[in-house]
Amino acid sequence: MPEISPFVFTEPLYCEKPSAWNEHTPFAFFLIEQLRPRLLVELGTQFGNSYFTFCQAIDALKLPAKAYGVDIWLSYSAIPFHGRQIYEHASRINNRHFSHFSNLLKMTFEEALPYFREGSIDLLHIDGMHDYASVKHDFESWLPKMSDQGVIIFHDSAVRDYGFGVWKLMEELMPKYPSFSFPFGNGLTVVCTGSKVPEAFLSFVKQAGDDAFTQQLFKTIGTQWALQHTLAHLQDELRTQQNLNAKLSETINERNAALADREHRLRLAEGSAASHLKQDVVHRFSLIKKWQRRQQKKKNLAVIENSALFDGAWYLKTYPDVQKTKLPAAKHYLQFGGMEGRNPSPAFDSAFYLEQNADVKASGMNPLLHFERFGRSEKRKYRALVPQADPQ
Ligand SMILES: C[S@@+](CC[C@H](N)C(=O)[O-])C[C@H]1O[C@@H](n2cnc3c(N)ncnc32)[C@H](O)[C@@H]1O
DSSP states (O other): OOOOOOOOOOSSSOOOOGGGGGHHHHHHHHHHHHOOOOOEEEEOOTTTTHHHHHHHHHHTTTOOOEEEEEEOOOOOTOSSSSSHHHHHHHHHHHIHHHTTTEEEESSHHHGGGGGOTTTOOEEEEEEESSSSSHHHHHHHHHGGGGEEEEEEESTTTTSSSTTOOOHHHHHHHHTTTSSSEEEEEEEEOEEOOOTTTOOOHHHHHHHHOHHHHHHHHHHHHHHHHHHHHHHHHHHHHHHHHHHHHHHHHHHHHHHHHHHHHHHHHHHHHHHHHHHHHHHHHHHHHHHHHHHHHHHHHHHHHHHHHHHOOOHHHHHHHOOOHHHHHOOOOHHHHIIIIIITTTOOOOOOOOHHHHHHOOHHHHHHOHHHIIIIIIIITTTTOOOOOOOOOOOO
């Protein structure tokens, strides 16, 4: 039974996406430390949570190992990332940290087979499709590639939903090979296919499945990292969401400001339209008033012309200066003559009427016009011209 070193407590640095696999990172460190694989292959690398943990361990221990992560990196169900983006993400990590011993093979597992010699792989992680037929096919097609120290680990061996069948293959394999399972983190089963797996590791495998301390140790450390990664991921998501919210609220503010500005300009436009309208109404009203005044003047003129107390010929003859103005007699009498004390005919004494009716005089109204419109019906006093005494 090997000693468990503090290496199992190493912080996994590349588990960027929350995943059940993250609970197995302490065991990945243990596995690499114990097996010191010369060649590691992973079938199903995706974001690289598991693959880069193995690489981190190889790098930290400075092992003379080669590592290959195989994945087709097509869009994968339930993951809101395009396959190409996931591949670019994994490539970036690989190029930056592990390209001196690690390669990513972007191809199917079948296509990758010819790249490996028979009996060359010390550690194989099978984490591709999880239905029984696929995982069995992966196992059988890659088994010949395993070295005499070969160990294969299978992820998701405890999942019995979603059509997963790794558990079923494990039921077939575990009686045939030294093996054990961790039930947490969706299950991880270790199967020693080689005839020369290091003794210390074999003795670990033989007792690990039933040893409460081993199970608890890896579960506790693994869960802690998994939770920490989930928390970091959620914090990232929260920051992204907060940034989005801040941008949204900025957009809303800008839009509200634009709306307020538009409303303000609309109100100004309405105001100027209203004042134009008001000016227009005032103008029209004054035109109506003018027209009414003209109509009234015409009516007044007609009253004078039609009055029995007006004699146009007499008026012109009596006031020869009027002729010079070229105004018709009735119009002259209406506009000027009445208030100047001239008479419309010998039958109506303008001055007398104004003297008798102070209100008419004060109003400035033509005396005959007033008499015809009101005075006659009100029985106001008027008189004919008093004949002048003969100077003789
Ligand atoms: C469960 S994910 C791997 C998760 C990864 N081990 C981790 O820990 O992040 C399975 C991956 O296997 C890949 N895959 C499944 N079957 C494959 C095949 N036949 N050839 C190539 N890639 C395959 C999928 O593209 C997917 O990215």
